[in-house]
Amino acid sequence: MFNKILIANRGEIALRIIRTCKEMDILTVAVYSTADKDSLHVRFADEAVCIGPPSSTESYLSIPRIMAAVEITNADAVHPGYGFLAENADFAEVCQQYGIKFIGPTPDMIRKMGDKVTAKETMIKAGVPVVxxxxxxxxxxxxxxxxxxxxxxxxxxxxxxxxxxxxxxxxxxxxxxxxxxxxxxxxxxxxxxxxxxxxxxFIEEPRHIEFQIIGDQFGKVIHLSERDCTIQRRHQKLIEECPSPFMTPELREEMGIASIKAGSCINYEGVGTVEFLVDKHRKFYFMEMNTRIQVEHPVTEEVIDHDLIKEQIKVAAGEPLSGENHIPQLHAIECRINAEDPFNDFRPSPGKIQSFHSAKGHGVRVDTHVYAGYTVPPYYDSMIAKLICKAQTREECITKMRRALNEFIIEGIKTTIPFHKQLMENKKFIEGDFNTSFMDTFEIKEE
Structure with a gap:
């Protein structure tokens, strides 16, 4: 197992990785830009290294600066999180050249799946349906x-x-x-x-359904069921849930087999997500593969009771997979809480958080790096928290999410909490009657 992991990321996902590392008795190194000096991931890591000014190109996207931080802290592995360099094959290659374990797939795997044309050709050869x-x-x-x-x-x-x-x-x-x-x-x-x-x-009236997979270094690939990411705005996901209200046992089996084929054909190592478009007749088509941990991974964690970051680290350390495919027994929904004004075309709303009260209770989880007094910087993605609820049924889960959203208070900046409140009351959403054009007709009412 690794002695020390450097997390080449920021905010919520960096803090998420640090927590799992601490539970595994692995030392952690945070890297941060000057804009993130007060972020919780900096406070809770065992060591922290400033790698540059606010601009991503001079900090979180700078391979030389991150590798310098690896060298001065003697880290033996790097976890890239999601975004930034998470799917950068050149970064994975540099880590490989310097004997540092990149916690993720090999550079060759990233290249094969990162270029959509190459990925499509690979899937055709593997017998996975494509558009x-x-x-x-x-x-x-x-x-x-x-x-x-x-x-x-x-x-x-x-x-x-x-x-x-x-x-x-x-x-x-x-x-x-x-x-x-x-x-x-x-x-x-x-x-x-x-x-x-x-x-x-262009597939009309499609659902966006993805399958979580994980592969070890010995050729075994399993799937951990699906997530429905259909509700999006400008191709950006707003909520995710598992299981999909559109799913049937037969379709899950077919898509699960296809997802394992997608991973197996490149001997995939690590966690990854195979994304599909599913038409109204439940015909599915491969869209792309994400060779990293996803923003929405907690949805899967909550329904199968597994720590995906822990599994990712264990696989990277050379441990074999012991589990099999998973079928969800519970229902989970994740709302992405962004620092945006939903009443003003979701315009970014950076600034200082005056008060912060996190939702709590049975089956409620909040992943965040912010707190009262924290200033949300304007330089990065606007997501500041993820609210995840789980329950026995979808109906119960929606009810729990409504309650949690009502007690989740963030003041000082605008957030998307009001949007999510209205979504949880929407008849079509409650009935599971939606596709990727849902947001084209959804009207957000001023409160």
């Missing part, structure tokens, strides 16, 4: 228009190096294709430094 579309990158707009005509509109243009909805455009008719093509390429180039584009059939 109809271009065979590799599209060379020019005329080539793209021909593919769109062959598979039929609507289509979706996607950046091969994309994520978070960037470099992605839905095209409903031929006359809009060139405009959307140019727009997607520009955004992809500015966001990722890569303007490679591919085209797929």
């Amino acid at each position: 109809p579309g271009s065979d590799g990158l599209v060379k020019d707009v005329a080539h793209g228009q021909k593919i769109a005509a062959d598979i039929g509109y609507p289509v979706i243009i996607k950046a091969t190096a994309g994520g978070g909805g960037k470099g992605m455009r839905i095209v409903k008719s031929k006359d809009k294709f060139e405009e959307m093509w140019d727009s997607a390429r520009r955004e992809a180039k500015s966001s990722f430094g890569n303007d490679g584009i591919y085209v797929e059939k």
